[in-house]
Amino acid sequence: xxxxxxxxxxxxxxxxxxxxxxxxxxxxxxxxxxxxxxxxxxxxxxxxxxxxxxxxxxxxxxxxxxxxxxxxxxxxxxxxxxxxxxxxxxxxxxxxxxxxxxxxxxxxxxxxxxxxxxxxxxxxxxxxxxxxxxxxxxxxxxxxxxxxxxxxxxxxxxxxxxxxxxxxxxxxxxxxxxxxxxxxxxxxxxxxxxxxxxxxxxxxxxxxxxxxxxxxxxxx
Amino acid sequence: xxxxxxxxxxxxxxxxxxxxxxxxxxxxxxxxxxxxxxxxxxxxxxxxxxxxxxxxxxxxxxxxxxxxxxxxxxxxxxxxxxxxxxxxxxxxxxxxxxxxxxxxxxxxxxxxxxxxxxxxxxxxxxxxxxxxxxxxxxxxxxxxxxxxxxxxxxxxxxxxxxxxxxxxxxxxxxxxxxxxxxxxxxxxxxxxxxxxxxxxxxxxxxxxxxxxxxxxxxxx
Numbered sequence: 001x002x003x004x005x006x007x008x009x010x011x012x013x014x015x016x017x018x019x020x021x022x023x024x025x026x027x028x029x030x031x032x033x034x035x036x037x038x039x040x041x042x043x044x045x046x047x048x049x050x051x052x053x054x055x056x057x058x059x060x061x062x063x064x065x066x067x068x069x070x071x072x073x074x075x076x077x078x079x080x081x082x083x084x085x086x087x088x089x090x091x092x093x094x095x096x097x098x099x100x101x102x103x104x105x106x107x108x109x110x111x112x113x114x115x116x117x118x119x120x121x122x123x124x125x126x127x128x129x130x131x132x133x134x135x136x137x138x139x140x141x142x143x144x145x146x147x148x149x150x151x152x153x154x155x156x157x158x159x160x161x162x163x164x165x166x167x168x169x170x171x172x173x174x175x176x177x178x179x180x181x182x183x184x185x186x187x188x189x190x191x192x193x194x195x196x197x198x199x200x201x202x203x204x205x206x207x208x209x210x211x212x213x214x215x216x217x218x219x220x
Numbered sequence: 221x222x223x224x225x226x227x228x229x230x231x232x233x234x235x236x237x238x239x240x241x242x243x244x245x246x247x248x249x250x251x252x253x254x255x256x257x258x259x260x261x262x263x264x265x266x267x268x269x270x271x272x273x274x275x276x277x278x279x280x281x282x283x284x285x286x287x288x289x290x291x292x293x294x295x296x297x298x299x300x301x302x303x304x305x306x307x308x309x310x311x312x313x314x315x316x317x318x319x320x321x322x323x324x325x326x327x328x329x330x331x332x333x334x335x336x337x338x339x340x341x342x343x344x345x346x347x348x349x350x351x352x353x354x355x356x357x358x359x360x361x362x363x364x365x366x367x368x369x370x371x372x373x374x375x376x377x378x379x380x381x382x383x384x385x386x387x388x389x390x391x392x393x394x395x396x397x398x399x400x401x402x403x404x405x406x407x408x409x410x411x412x413x414x415x416x417x418x419x420x421x422x423x424x425x426x427x428x429x430x431x432x433x434x435x436x437x438x439x440x
Binding site for chain 2: 070
């Protein structure tokens with residue numbers, strides 16, 4: 001009896017996500033859903049991105065956490081608008097939670113909205129939040145076998161950011177192996193090695209955002 | 221309508237877990253449930269532990285993964301008995317899955333059983349598998365804020381292993397801060413800094429296992 005219920009929950013979620021996606025499209029608003037393990041660097045990536053591109057784009061963040069508003073305070077310190085969702089222990093964001101957060105986040109004039117999901121490589125992947133694409137972050141400290149072991153995220157993501165490459169000399173991680181596993185799941189995946197600490201590779205990520213924003217505007 | 225169902229699922233799980241716990245107790249079998257983010261080092265910890273203590277204890281592993289049997293093959297290479305559970309995308313193990321795995325794992329003569337859960341700091345924590353205790357692994361590359369941000373695991377765990385301390389010179393991680401947050405949630409928590417790569421700190425973990433096994437035998 002569990003399967004039909006699960007389908008109903010996902011079906012209801014997809015309906016709300018479709019409404020959100022239509023609203024985002026009408027505004028030409030680019031929306032990305034950031035998904036990773038705990039501590040892979042989602043907040044650090046946003047801190048850098050919001051600071052470095054603040055003159056190019058109007059950006060905002062929906063911040064998902066089990067509890068605490070630590071990450072939201074880090075984001076707010078960049079000057080970007082941020083809305084916190086505390087899931088109260090829940091393991092993922094969904095479209096209804098994003099819709100609720102948007103009641104506190106005026107979208108007029110925004111260019112890019114980032115949804116920082118709960119740190120979890122499994123559950124968030126199943127719930128469409130109306131985004132243009134999912135961005136997978138994988139820290140090189142987690143091991144190059146993760147695309148093979150947690151395949152759905154890497155199958156669905158538009159981009160795989162391989163973060164913390166400043167630590168590559170100190171860990172056993174093959175960029176080539178991680179990329180090969182991920183491309184078996186997703187031939188069109190963009191793979192971008194970065195270090196949010198040193199800044200290495202971030203310019204390629206920013207170029208990706210610029211290009212995605214340009215494409216989005218031609219579609220709306 | 222979701223809350224009653226969730227309670228029913230957890231209630232059913234707890235009944236099976238209680239049966240498992242009674243069986244384990246009758247055998248004097250010590251059982252630990254290992255929980256961490258993806259890539260924090262659960263399999264590496266088991267590889268070291270199984271190899272280093274093989275002359276002291278008869279040990280076995282139940283290996284939980286979304287898919288692949290990579291970790292089970294790593295465990296089998298140590299000579300320990302291992303049973304793989306593939307959850308087919310499911311985000312956690314539960315007592316029923318463990319019970320099914322035990323059909324392929326004779327417990328006679330075993331001293332310690334390790335359950336390596338799916339890599340996920342959230343969902344596995346909610347499902348009792350009949351273990352004596354949960355062991356939380358936190359890699360220092362994940363950040364010292366994780367006990368505060370993912371509190372339930374650290375509240376319930378008997379031990380927090382802080383792994384990858386060989387990387388401390390290269391990351392921003394305060395052992396003191398991680399320990400302080402965790403102890404606010406769990407005053408009796410044992411905190412053990414280790415490196416499964418260099419072996420540093422593992423002897424304290426082994427001493428913990430020896431002591432836990434001794435206590436278990438006096439209880440059964």
